Amino acid sequence: MRKKLSVFLFGVVFLATACRGFGAGSDHEIVPEYVLTYAENQAEDYPTTLGAYRFAELVKEKTGGRIQIQVNADGVLGDETSILEQMQFGGVDFARVSLSPLSEIVPKLNVLQMPYLYTGAEHMWSVLEGNIGKDFLNSFEGSNLVALSWYDAGARSFYNSVKPIRKPEDIRGMRIRVQESELMGRMVEFLGGTAVPMAYDQVYSALQTGRIDGAENNWPSYDSMAHYEVAKYYTVDEHARVPELQLVSKFTWEKLTPEDQKTIRQCAEESARYERRLWSERSKKSEERVKTKGCEVVELTPEEKIRFQEAVSPLYGEFCAEYVDVIDAIVAAGRER
Ligand code: GCU
Secondary structure (H helix, E strand, O other), X not given: OHXXXXXXXHHHHHHHHHHHHHOOOOOOOOXXXXXXXXXXXXXXXXXXXXXXXXXHHHHHHHOOOOEEEEEEOOOOOOOHHHHHHHHHOOOOOEEEEEHHHHOOOXXXXXXXXXXXXXXXXHHHHHHHHOHHHHHHHOOOOOOOEEEEEEEOOOEEEEEEOOOOOOOHHHHOOOEEEEOOOHHHHHHHHHOOOEEEEOOHHHHHHHHHOOOOOEEEEOHHHHHHOOHHHOOOEEXXXXXXXXXXXXXXXXXXXXXXXXXXXXXXXXHHHHHHHHHHHHHHHHHHHHHHHHHHOOOEEEEOOHHHHHHHHHHHOHXXXXXXXXXXXXXXXXXXXXXXX
């Protein structure tokens, strides 16, 4: 009987200690002032997702746990177009999105994703990190979105399930998935294909069932979404470098103090530097991996690459007539390098 009582008393004491130590009122636990959502449509191990986690970690650390950001990867909160809509009403706080769907809301951004605009990654980064990039970050007036920092997404190329693409004519008649972006649709049309706009997570099954013949994306996406399994011909035409942005809803932004806004911006920038490092490693790894999985890589001859550029050049007149000076400045920055 005595033994039973002491076991019982021990249990009560243990429970009381546990409640004090780990319970809601614990000294160690900081009750956050804000718990904010972050949408990401890539997989957990993808560079942009890892960048998002780094961002959340930094914000938590720098605000002493007052602001906590919950990263939702794998597109669980919706595709990019619907995430942008939700953010415009404050339904989602943060996201990392590709510039293509975002340009439908802020059309000026098309300038930064024009086909064959940059001579390479370094040229693009010199533009984004310089005054031109800063001006673009400040051109979100009226969109209900605030831009925080640029993320890398390499260069996009075409791939398909039908045959190797060696020249622009090979795309003729093909049904090619594009992002939900008018510019990307027109680009495929100039190459003689039929553009099929579709959300990213639908592409695998559309390739598998033959609803589309091909798509276009960078190495890590082609690898991560396993598109190489259903579209093995990848042509390194690198028609566009489409950077990505970390964004915050204006509704969320305006709730925060200027000091917290400054901290968040700095954390976003730091996470972007981290993402860029991860990006270049992942890009090489993905390229190697898909080659071992049966992807057939086609390199364009310099002559055919020029023919691709010429075929899509009318897009500059269609989408950038108002921004000729910016385009000129970007091209000039490339020549200086
Ligand atoms: C890239 C980008 C995604 C985008 C996708 C697409 O993978 O990182 O954010 O959704 O392209 O082609 O839709």
